[in-house]
Amino acid sequence: MVKKKTVLSLAALAIGSSVFAGCAGKGTDNEPAQTKSGEQTQSEASQKPSKVPETIKVAFFQGGYGDSWFKWLKSEFEAKYPGVTVELEGSPKMNDILQPRMNSGTNVPDVAFVDASFMKMWGPSGKLVDFTDAYKNEKLPNGKTIEQSADVLVNQSMEVLGKIYGVPWAASPRGIVYNVKMFEQNGWQYPKTWEEMEQLVEKIKAKGIAPFIYPGKYPGYVQPIGISGLLQYGGTEFLEKLTNTKEDQIPVLYGDKTFQKAYGMVEQMVKNKWFLEGSLALNHTESQMEFLRGNAAMIPNGGWLENEMKDSIPEGFVMRMAPIPPAADAVVKESVIPVDLLGFGGIPSASKHIETAKQFLLFASTEEANRKFTELTGSAKAMKYSVDGLKISDFTKSSIEVTTAYKNLTLNYAPQSIGESPGVDAYAAILSGQKSAQDVIDMNVKAAPQKWKEKQDELKAK
Structure with a gap:
């Protein structure tokens, strides 16, 4: 609940997120192959192009962070997965737009980045994919899981009635x-x-x-x-x-x-x-x-x-x-x-491209994507990553410095x-x-x- 530690360091660490991981088990034709050990990092997965062309829809709340990061994700993800097209839908009213869609199960996106309150509403009611196992066990390119890469308070905030239904998006x-x-x-x-x-x-x-x-x-x-x-x-x-x-x-x-x-x-x-x-x-x-x-x-x-x-x-x-x-x-x-832990990224259960959506969120949690988020938005995500060499403003630096110099407070x-x-x-x-x-x-x-x-x-x- 209360912490006094480095949340985002100019030299080393940052808070934030937008991370998702693929679940183990049987997959679609375009699902990346498993390694002999049964494990596969996102970097390995990204080397395998999609066999079947598909389009995933990514909806997001377009507020203070704008849309530049999502445009970057789209471009980079499509380059890594040549058979995949990412269709973006951003709006300042996305929180309101998605509620009736999620309730009816129609016209839902494959990935949604919206207010974190909806995670607690949609998760237990079965409207979101349960990815507890992925959160705790899927390895990122740095060899760590999401749970190991995020702050303890972030992990606590993502748990709803013993399960994890989404990933944290940003922190400020x-x-x-x-x-x-x-x-x-x-x-x-x-x-x-x-x-x-x-x-x-x-x-x-x-x-x-x-x-x-x-x-x-x-x-x-x-x-x-x-x-x-x-x-x-x-x-x-x-x-x-x-x-x-x-x-x-x-x-x-x-x-x-x-x-x-x-x-x-x-x-x-x-x-x-x-x-x-x-x-x-x-x-x-x-x-x-x-x-x-x-x-x-x-x-x-x-x-x-x-x-x-x-x-x-x-x-x-x-x-x-x-x-x-x-x-x-x-x-x-x-x-x-x-x-504040601002928003989450999750996969609606009604998605027809769940495995590819998982890979998208997994890519969004890489250090490359985290650094780009900070560079493009001047804000932090809820995971630990290096910000060395980033072109950030004096205001962003001050926002980073206050989280390291003073007692932090997050109410979970x-x-x-x-x-x-x-x-x-x-x-x-x-x-x-x-x-x-x-x-x-x-x-x-x-x-x-x-x-x-x-x-x-x-x-x-x-």
Whole structure:
């Protein structure tokens, strides 16, 4: 759940993923042959062209990472498998597009890269190929399995009710991005404590600049501040209870003072006017544009920001990723950088090209593909790979550095748990000013017993 270690090192390691492996057993005519030992690496497999021409469809959520990596995968995979054509389908609305297709079993892709929440929904209901064995046993060209190549937290996040239905796609730090030149011109230093942040905010406001901006239409962008507070004020024991909840902890857990402290940080930002006026009406790209225009000094955001806004960044604009600093009364007096495991790649059970789809995902997990993902998107995948020699920006370097310099936080909820705020969208309620932190806590305490019952019934049904 919480880690402090090298997640992505400029010299050696990276986080991320998009990896898949082929299962053992009987295959189609175009399935690569087994070695005498019964094992076969992806590099060996890629040397054998397909005997039967076929087309695999790859659908993906086209958001901050764009489509350049998928175009590269298509080109390289087709070159390695001359009989295979990769047909790409990308859309910012792919999460919504695929839901009815998956439910009906019609017009489904052979490979899908979408939000990780669908893995937990589609996997247990039989809509995804179970590749637990492949994840744990299939060897990549470096001789390691996916399980051995990924971080422990990544492996935990991919397990659903004892099985693995997909592979992690990407990972990104989510902290506070600040305008470097604005800070330098005004002699401001990024704060090491929350009290220093409070002082900095007043200096920024005195200059007639908004300290922060966020997309009001997507309040989850502010969540890294709140969940960092949960760790800082509650410690690892509290987060263990939250992510691996037991029945006897309901509903008392949701009334814990840790929530008051953590949600109080967000409430403070609203009450003391830390955000640019009008933020509530903005979407993510609009808020990011206001930040790039210099109308706010800082923005809660992720490692995808630069790539998503690459066509709109003013010449000479410099930004840097930074962690969430702790308050003086925190239990964990360390700055925290949440790391999100963003999306997964899986194979719908309705695919008619499962073996080739597996090879595609396997190729997507190679060091060559991982490095290319970082180079093309400025972001990391959830596996360990060298980034030596890559042409990456200063912002990407800062995103890498925060994951190595500060305590990392990833919330991996056990299947029976009911999440951070079962009664209401805590961040939407607090940021809009409609609810206080205490109101949200009271709603969560009241809703928790019924939410717990519903979740356990759902698990039994699956």
